Amino acid sequence: MKGVWLFVFFMAVLVSFKPVMGVEFYTEADYKKIFFQEIQSRLSKVYPKLSLERFSVEPREAKVIKGMPYQVKFLGRPGLGFNTVILVFFKDGKEAFRVRLWGYVESNVSVAVVAKPLEKGEVITKNHLVFQEKPLSRLPKDVVLEEEEALGKEVRTSLKPNVVLRKSFLNEPVLVKRGQEVLIIGKGRGFLVKTKGKALQDGRKGEVIKVRNLTSKKEVLGKVISTNEIEVML
Known part of the structure; x- marks a missing residue:
């Protein structure tokens, strides 16, 4: 009889410690996935080859049931390098707790x-x-x-x-060299004049240099537009 009671007691203890079935908690891999998805949604158009080099969760022992609604908050503007995300979890419409996700993002x-x-x-x-x-x-x-x-x-x-x-x-390479003969192009409203000139300075594309008009002997400033053309606004 004593053996029967011991068997009944043992079975009662097993039943009392039976784990709750169907409950899943977020793992570090789940948090990492959430973090990277949030980063990709914000940065992938600018940086197509994103990677996550380092990652951590705080607190590591947090037990959060999967399926709980949450809100994502970035601390600062997301970008390459260190990023911190706060997941705010809610229960019955109220904030229950927070989990901090930290990672180093590279492209x-x-x-x-x-x-x-x-x-x-x-x-x-x-x-x-x-x-x-x-x-x-x-x-x-x-x-x-x-x-x-x-x-x-x-x-x-x-x-x-x-x-x-x-x-x-x-x-930019030097297009016009000092002493080189060039074509001076004078532009004004409704007219265009071309005459020969001599570069008095080296010039790269877009630079303004001194040039001498070989007809009038006057020195003017003009912008280098090609290997032998100087544009002067009149």
């Missing part, structure tokens, strides 16, 4: 890298460049992303191989 882009040595004043050709994937958040803002941004331009300083090319390293 890899293809940038121009110097492939062979460049001397100061040398003009860049295709042979001087290779394109490599680099983390954008760790790059200067003026990196060269397109080949056309660099080809045909001069470097302001000598550059070694494996240097990431920046726009600040580049100059």
